[in-house]
Amino acid sequence: MKDRPTDIDETVLAAALGAWGIVPVTLTHAPVGFGDHHWTVADAEGRRTFVTVADLAHKPHCGPDEASAWTGLSRAMDTAATLEPALGEPALVAPLRTGGGETLLRLTDRYAVSVFPYVDAPTGHFGQVLAPGARRMLVERLAQLHRAKAPLTTPVHQPEVPGRSVIEESLTDPRRFRAGSGPYAQTCRALLTDNCTALRAILEHYDSGTARLTSDASTAATVVTHGEPHPGNVLDPGGRTLLVDWDTVALAPPERDLWLATDAPEDLSHYAELTGHRPDPTLLAYYELRWTLDDMAAALDVFGTRHPDTADTRQAWEGLVDAVAALADGRG
Numbered sequence: 535m536k537d538r539p540t541d542i543d544e545t546v547l548a549a550a551l552g553a554w555g556i557v558p559v560t561l562t563h564a565p566v567g568f569g570d571h572h573w574t575v576a577d578a579e580g581r582r583t584f585v586t587v588a589d590l591a592h593k594p595h596c597g598p599d600e601a602s603a604w605t606g607l608s609r610a611m612d613t614a615a616t617l618e619p620a621l622g623e624p625a626l627v628a629p630l631r632t633g634g635g636e637t638l639l640r641l642t643d644r645y646a647v648s649v650f651p652y653v654d655a656p657t658g659h660f661g662q663v664l665a666p667g668a669r670r671m672l673v674e675r676l677a678q679l680h681r682a683k684a685p686l687t688t689p690v691h692q693p694e695v696p697g698r699s700v701i702e703e704s705l706t707d708p709r710r711f712r713a714g715s716g717p718y719a720q721t722c723r724a725l726l727t728d729n730c731t732a733l734r735a736i737l738e739h740y741d742s743g744t745a746r747l748t749s750d751a752s753t754a755a756t757v758v759t760h761g762e763p764h765p766g767n768v769l770d771p772g773g774r775t776l777l778v779d780w781d782t783v784a785l786a787p788p789e790r791d792l793w794l795a796t797d798a799p800e801d802l803s804h805y806a807e808l809t810g811h812r813p814d815p816t817l818l819a820y821y822e823l824r825w826t827l828d829d830m831a832a833a834l835d836v837f838g839t840r841h842p843d844t845a846d847t848r849q850a851w852e853g854l855v856d857a858v859a860a861l862a863d864g865r866g
Contacts, residue, residue, distance in 0.1 A: 537846045538563045539571050542587060542645060551575065553632040553639055554649045556583060567766070567779070568849060569593075574652065582652035583630070587645050588781065592835070594696030595761075595782055595828075596689075600644060607781055609687045611637035611648055614780035616685040617758065625675055626777040627653055627769065653776065658765025666798075668772030672763065673801045675775050676791050677808035680757035684785055688758055691786035693744045695824060697831025701737065704834045705730055716841035718851050722834070725858055732862040740827060743820045747787075755811060759786045763795050789817035794825070823861075830857040 548558045557577055564572040564584075571587040588607055590596075596606030611629045615637050618628035629637040629648045641647045658664070664672065695701070704710065704726055711723040726733070747754070760767070761782025769776040784790075792805065792813050806812045833854035841847050 537844045538565070539587075542571065542641070544573075547573070547585070547587065547641060547647065550639060550641055550647055551583075551585065551649065553634070553636070554583070554630055555633065556649070561585075565845075568846070570781075584650040584652050586648050586650065587641060588648070589644065590646055591644050592832075593781065594831075598696070604638075604640070604646060606689055607646060608638045609689050610781050610783045612687040613685045613689070613758070613783050616687065617679070617682060620685075621678060621682055624774060624776060625678055626780070627651060628780065650778075653769050655770040655774065655776070657778075658768050658771045660764050660766040662765040662771075664765055664771055668775070669796050669798065669801055670804060671772055671775045672765075672768060672795050673792075673805050674808065675777060676760070676763060676788075676795055677805055679760060679777070680788050680791070680809055680811075682758055684758045689784045691756075691759065691761075691784035691790065693747050693824070695740075695827045695831055697828065697835060700831045700834050700838070701733075701827065704838065705733060705737075710838055715839060716837065716847070717843045718837045718841065718847060721851075722837040722854065725855065729858050729862045733858070736823070736861045737827075740820075740823055743816075743823070747817075747820065754787055756785045757788050759784055759788065759790045761786075761790065763791050787814075787817055787821075789813055790821050793818040793821045826857050826860050829853050830861070833857070 544561055548561055551558055556575060558575045559578050560576045562574045564574050566572055573585040575583045575585055590600040590603040593603040593607060596610065597603035614626065614628040615631060618626055627650055629650055631637055632639065638646050638648050708723045708726045711719040713720050760777055761784060762779060763777060765771055767777060767779040769778055788811055796802065802813045833850045836847060836850050
């Protein structure tokens with residue numbers, strides 16, 4: 535997140551790092567990503583680590599409430615930590631374990647902390663178009679991941695958009711976006727009203743796809759998927775190409791990852807050569823649509839409650855406008 539959180543006590547956070555044997559000399563907020571809060575930490579010897587604090591109240595893909603999100607996120611972090619040595623070569627940046635073997639600790643009822651090695655490497659950014667060589671390397675990393683044996687802790691992906699009900703409620707009663715809620719409430723209401731018919735048609739189309747995928751679940755091929763393998767979750771794209779940000783890891787069809795990594799026929803053919811699985815165009819389109827609806831639901835969740843005008847809410851608004859435009863004209 536861009537905004538420094540006001541309800542996280544950095545003294546408490548620094549003390550929590552003791553479970554990893556870390557005594558911070560500096561704790562620096564890192565305004566990167568969207569959804570979690572991050573810090574870089576240095577100890578007295580100059581050793582650095584990267585700290586992530588997850589907001590369990592806003593992790594619907596891990597669980598609908600703070601208790602279940604804690605369980606889901608713990609399983610995801612444990613999965614990444616187990617995968618790292620199993621893959622046989624550096625392919626991902628996984629959470630470090632505490633002295634007690636844990637990958638995630640409670641900071642408060644709402645927040646949970648995990649710690650990662652600090653990797654001095656450039657990162658991509660969401661929306662970046664990778665060069666063909668870097669894109670091919672990412673596809674090879676995904677093939678490597680998809681061939682791995684699934685750890686017992688790996689969550690199972692649920693096709694339904696976690697915020698599906700938020701979208702439905704927002705379209706049914708856009709008056710819930712009241713002027714007093716914040717600066718984006720009324721414009722959000724107008725955006726939904728203007729595009730209501732198109733968005734309802736898209737939801738029906740998506741629901742049909744979900745029903746088909748659910749009915750075929752017993753026969754569909756599933757693998758360990760990252761969930762969000764866009765360039766912003768890749769360190770040193772085209773070089774070491776290390777996957778980061780593992781809270782969305784889950785057993786799912788390979789297309790859950792592939793649609794976001796590439797749309798180039800040569801890359802998809804290369805993936806088929808590496809894995810024996812030929813990507814299904816229908817599933818690629820389904821997961822692209824699911825992503826857009828998920829973005830829409832997350833933004834509506836923000837603007838349906840009291841919200842300020844900050845870098846994060848501006849980013850959420852831009853994302854909502856882009857998502858609605860893509861859905862309304864059939865690009866989602």
